[in-house]
Amino acid sequence: MANLLTRKLEAFGPLPDADRLLLDDVIRSARAVGPRTDLIREGDTPSDVNLILEGFACRYKVLPTGRRQIMAYLVPGDFCDLHVFILKTMDHTIATLSACTVVKIPRARILELMERPALARAFWWAALVDEATLREWLVNIGARRSEQRVGHLLCELLLRLQTVGLTNGNQYELPITQGELADTVSLTGVHVNRILQRLRASGLITLKGKNLVILDVERLMALSGFNSNYLHLAEQDGFREQSL
Amino acid sequence: MANLLTRKLEAFGPLPDADRLLLDDVIRSARAVGPRTDLIREGDTPSDVNLILEGFACRYKVLPTGRRQIMAYLVPGDFCDLHVFILKTMDHTIATLSACTVVKIPRARILELMERPALARAFWWAALVDEATLREWLVNIGARRSEQRVGHLLCELLLRLQTVGLTNGNQYELPITQGELADTVSLTGVHVNRILQRLRASGLITLKGKNLVILDVERLMALSGFNSNYLHLAEQDGFREQSL
DNA sequence: CGGCAACTTGACAATGCTCAACGCGGGTGG
């Protein structure tokens, strides 16, 4: 259970041993990237796919006003841009938030992996879950009040980090500033701060430095209107055995 | 230039004549669906792919509070759910807004079409553009002020409807109530109404009944911070000739 | 130990929401 990528992809379904070995090989050549560093910029035409192995990265756009909107968090095991194969230019920027370990996978390598049916399905699944997550974020920002917004985000991260083994009970590392959180949930830094105070005062969370503890997961999920169905984890069915 | 689906997919790149004929065949068996009718519900496990031929449909979720968030508009030429092949259960609902003409395409039929390289690429492109649009909506709702939000939406629809030939100059049919618009841009119906007044008063649009005219496209785009790059139309490049 | 970034807190402003009432228009049933 060493390989993070394998672990993530197997959240969808088990992989043949041969495929696992391929994945082990893919993540050999990792490189370190500092915090707050753009990996791919809007307008670029990248030729490789980036995979996050350690740390938090994000997708974002900046408006003429200077307002930045973060559209996705990329956590260990997440691909940055499988789009590369079809769309020519990036319509948004991808950057690290914390210090990260990143692997650059060449197009050709991805195409090789895609020839393996189980891997191809798993990649599809990952891409579709990313899209479902994006939809949920739209709902989060569009329809929930501020306290629910940040609560919902914290719940989502708990589950996502759990599947790659980066939680310790209901506790995980959140290497992100309140300002970045604000750009994510579409509030101001000041207001995010006040909301975190409230969540602390309600006995729902503890957040000291980068260390987050969710004290009462059930209550936080209820408060936030969190329903994990959009992550499509552990769907008990025979469907995925069917052909692509 | 009769087939709407062909027209939409060729916004990405030209298709072989043989593929066009296949597409002509696909859209033969259309059916009419009334307005405000669910096509697929959250929790369903659909086995077909729906394609919109006429009218407006949408993706949405409803929260416990009763608040509805619309996450996407589906206009003629749009597929509802290519996800079907990987994810078991729907995590959101798809419904018509206006009266629609819809085609149900069986899984097997889609798989057939996907064997044609040019069509497979075009389907991928359509899916990726849908995702890019979703990201732009997140930015729209998260980072733009109310007047820009509705302006941006109107600009997007102009371009999308243009590619399927459903505009008449800078004029098109918007078969949607102000309440539905509100659920889309995450405002209240009352406030959307006031914004439309302002846009009218500024000489930017005309909206009588379902008939929208954008009087000054450039100014509306500038006001809304609209940049069409995320629609990935007409990318002049040799990239798409490359292999998938 | 100094400095800078992140966090915290307070006072005030404004954008957008709620509630409420009314007009208009198209569809339906008598």
Added chain:
DNA sequence: CCACCCGCGTTGAGCATTGTCAAGTTGCCG
């Protein structure tokens, strides 16, 4: 064919959530 009715659009008044500005504190890194 007319009348009614309901949904949609419109407008007003007051309110609440969240943003802005500003100043002070904490804590980490060099």
